[in-house]
Amino acid sequence: HWDPAQFLRLCVDERITHTILAPTLIIDLLRHVDEHPAALDQWQAAPVQAVWYAASPIPVAVARQVETTLGPVFNQMYGLTELLGNSNSMTCTQLTSTWHGRKPETAGRVQLNNAVRVVNENGADVSTGDIGEIAVRAHNAAGYWKNPDETAKTIVDGWVHTGDMGHLDDDGFLTIVDRKKDMIISGGLNIYPVEIENVLHEHPAVQQCAVIGVSDPRWVETPCAVVVRKDGATVQADELVEFVRERIAHFKVPKHVVFADELPVSATGK
Incomplete structure (x- = not known):
């Protein structure tokens, strides 16, 4: 059971330096700090150097608030389970704390040894800034267990079609707009x-x-x-x-x- 008060105690008592949280848990943590001013003292007493979050997009207003309230230690990752065969990580982009405060609406730049495209319904690249489906190069991407039809629809010509909609900016930062089916x-x-x-x-x-x-x-x-x-x-x-x-x-x-x-x-x- 997630408890932000217990999380803060553990960060202090166990000298936690790095952790990963889902955006929902970050929202809970912010609310707890807002409602209990002493909790901010606990956070500042903890040696936390980096908080990574993933699993879903985070509202831009929340991303800005965590920077203001809890400091410049937040980092975002974007990825999917299907990428596990590519390397030892499911992620393909990272927004490090250096950029988190400047581009909180994005999921960061493409990681080393990964390639990301944004494509239209025909599989062709869209222009910078235009919304399309995010596709990630798949060297050894995992298919779906005993489901070759779904695998064939998802992994096309060596690219995993994520079902996520997004766009790239001029600096190569990826913004996730939403799930295609949503x-x-x-x-x-x-x-x-x-x-x-x-x-x-x-x-x-x-x-x-x-x-x-x-x-x-x-x-x-x-x-x-x-x-x-x-x-x-x-x-x-x-x-x-x-x-x-x-x-x-x-x-x-x-x-x-x-x-x-x-x-x-x-x-x-x-």
């Missing part, structure tokens, strides 16, 4: 839930959120935001809708906002 198509327009989630996380009353597509008789699908409010927060649905409307294209604004006490996550915090 994309919402509303009235024929593509909407990536992560973009809406990033905006919602900027609101001071939002602790966590997730955006999903729900059926709509006119638009076929529309965004619905499931929001966990911070303790004591009373923000209402119409306020959050207006907050988002002021920051992104109107067709991306959630048509529904539902409040929850918590979001379900796996044992790894995904």
Whole structure:
């Protein structure tokens, strides 16, 4: 059972210098420090030099807050299980602490001995800055156990098609936009839930959120935001809708906002 207070005690007592956390756990840690000022003293007393996170994208607002509150020790990794055969690591990009504060919206640059492309539906490279599916070179990538059809769809001409959508910038940094299957198509327009989630996380009353597509008789699908409010927060649905409307294209604004006490996550915090 994850307990941020116990985590901080262990960092101090066991002299932890390096650790890895899922983004959900980092959000919990920030909340704990915010609610218990003495916890920040514990963190500063610990010899932590590097915190790596992976498993899912982290909201940009959270990435900036960890830099401000907990210091420049955060690093991000991007990868997938299918890459295990490539080397001793599942990762293909890294955003080190040197760059984390400057490009928190990205997953970093491609690691040594890896190659990453962003491709369209025909497998051709898209232009820098354009969104496409992320493909990673696969020298000995793992296929799917007793599932040759799925393996053939995923590993094409030596490239693992990740199912993640993203884009590369002029400096070679990769930004993960969302899972291809999570994309919402509303009235024929593509909407990536992560973009809406990033905006919602900027609101001071939002602790966590997730955006999903729900059926709509006119638009076929529309965004619905499931929001966990911070303790004591009373923000209402119409306020959050207006907050988002002021920051992104109107067709991306959630048509529904539902409040929850918590979001379900796996044992790894995904």
